[in-house]
Amino acid sequence: MWPVIVLLAGPVVAGLLSLVIHRARLLHVVNFSTMLALAVAETALTERVLADGSITTLGTLVYVDALSDFILAIITAIGLSCSLYMWSYMDDQVARGVIAPKRLSLFFFLFHMFLFAMVGATMANSLGVQWVALEGTTLATTFLIAFFRRRESLEAGWKYLILCSVGIALALFGVVLTYYSSVRVLSDVSAALNITALTAVANQLDPNVLKLAFIFVLVGYGTKVGLVPMHTWLPDAYAEAPAPIAAMLAGVLETVAVYTLLRSKVLVDQAISPTFSGNLLITFGLLSFVVAALFVLIQHNYKRLFAYSSIEHMGLAMIGFGVGGFAGTFGGLFHLLNHALAKALAFFVAGNIHRRFDTLEIDGVRGLARSQPITAAAILVAGCALAGLPPFSPFVSELLVVSAVAAQDFASDTVHVGRFVTLAISDEMRSLGIVALFLSFGVVLFGGFMYRIGMMVWGTPPPGSLQGESWTVGHVPVMVIVGALIGLGFMLPEPIRILLTRAVNVIVVR
């Protein structure tokens, strides 16, 4: 039980402590030791989950199976590296006078509340509590995104608050509909939203109600994931948020939002068939992928560049989950991990560049290789990994997803366009079409991405700019993540492989 308690209570305690501590060093120590404790608890929890299968505790409030444990692992891993990066990043911001020293307490309080909400959303047994926690992340991060209080960041924060709250209010209607379908099947009404109870009776739930519910949930949580066309808040928020927050939003919050979607998908798949949710996910996924690739081409701001890459990668993961089966789902889940790592690295590096060059414009950054060699190497790694190049791990997961699409025989062989036109397309044609679309926009994206990053890395630094890079504690997570991205590209450690396989078995409905 203790790992669950540590994971839930840790952020709350640390958040409250942060409010009363006013010394920067102590705040960082509290933050780092909390994250370390969470990581240890998560490791212990993983052992338990691998041994027992799933854990239900605190009454029936908490439910952790392989899927939620995998998401928790991403939260704690990225959170831990963020806490180290924040150490140097936030101190630097205070030293420059960008933020007042006393606001550091508020920053850490909000950060821990954000963390608590994400852990809560992942561990909650009830779909309703999950919704409450996910809305909690919106409320906690609004001020974090606007933390620098510039006009642009205030605007980004407002947009984020409004769009995500609206989106997620639609998701709540989806949750209510799920509840509506379950109350007459389940005798105990107070458990009618519990994942454990719902999974047990999922095949008796009414397909029509669940179809409607899933559409609401997809649009709602999809806003949080950043799927096109509900993505408009995302580039602004990521560009304006402080770098470690952007890393958490892109690496972790999107992952948690995908997790909430997957929980609904499991239910719907059992009640109807995987084709219904699969087709929807593939449609939204492809749309996100294509639109993001086009927007990457025209970006002049490196943080926005990474933001659009997030939309693209989430689209990719959605295609993986949509295609389903073992390969697609495994690829999608593995891609969530790889994307979280690569995106955290990218935003850490972006923070370093921003501090040195004081601009977010790609045109303003030149000659990174000479002025900041470590950062330059890291941004090349992040860029190559996000563009899907070997030997980095996102290449492996992308390959898995693409091959799953190619191997898929779609259940229906006709595509209805409008009401009267029915296109007869053979299964192979359809999956080959998706693969072709996918690969061609992949190339577009790769080109745009590497071109922009190359512009920043090579060339001569602006005259009079500071040369050389001194070692800080913030470089530790950068190095570790680079190592992880390369390492996971070559081999998948046994515990992660088993955990992933179990998580796939949770999602895939046979």
Add this chain to the structure above:
Amino acid sequence: MPVSTHLGSQLVDLCSVLLLLCCFAIVAQRRLSACVDLFALQSVFLAATAALVAFLTGHRHIYFAAALTIVIKVIVLPRILRKVIERLNVSRELVMNVNVPAGLLICGALVIVSFFITQPIIPLGYLLTRDSLAIALAIVLIGFFTMIARKKAVTQMVGFLVMENGVFLGATAAAYGMPLIVELGVFFDVLVAGLIVGIYTHRLQDAFDSVDTSTLTVLKE
């Protein structure tokens, strides 16, 4: 069906319709303080519906939800919003993306759409109040529309709260209220969202000298 439950079911339907009427009034209203008042009135009807459902079905925990609705949505949130309006000195909505008659027509269409969407699933419910589901969906959609159609930060917040009311009507009337812990959580979220909007509009005012969100155009492609 016994006469009393039949009557009860009709009363719940009546209350739901009153909620829907408040939505139309909000869409037609240009004065911000009146929008807030209408939201408070709508919340009163929501609390009445919840109390009625609690009385008819004997589910005691719905009384609790009704009481919370009164405290948070009828008293606290409108007070916060009125303070914001007073402090920012904005009384009328001068910029709208959609004018009032067109807005009302769209809302009418949204009601028809929601009845159309929920038509196949309403007969599945066995509860006496299942007809309210269509109205709840209509309220959610109209709240959504209000947020798109209006530009002032305050009205956008009212739109969000209206959506929340719609969801609550759906939960209480169609499924006898969600589990208590979920309802408490949702109330907490709504309250915090209200507080955040209160603080945030203040900052927007400082930075932009306006709470018209159409001035938020620094960020674009």
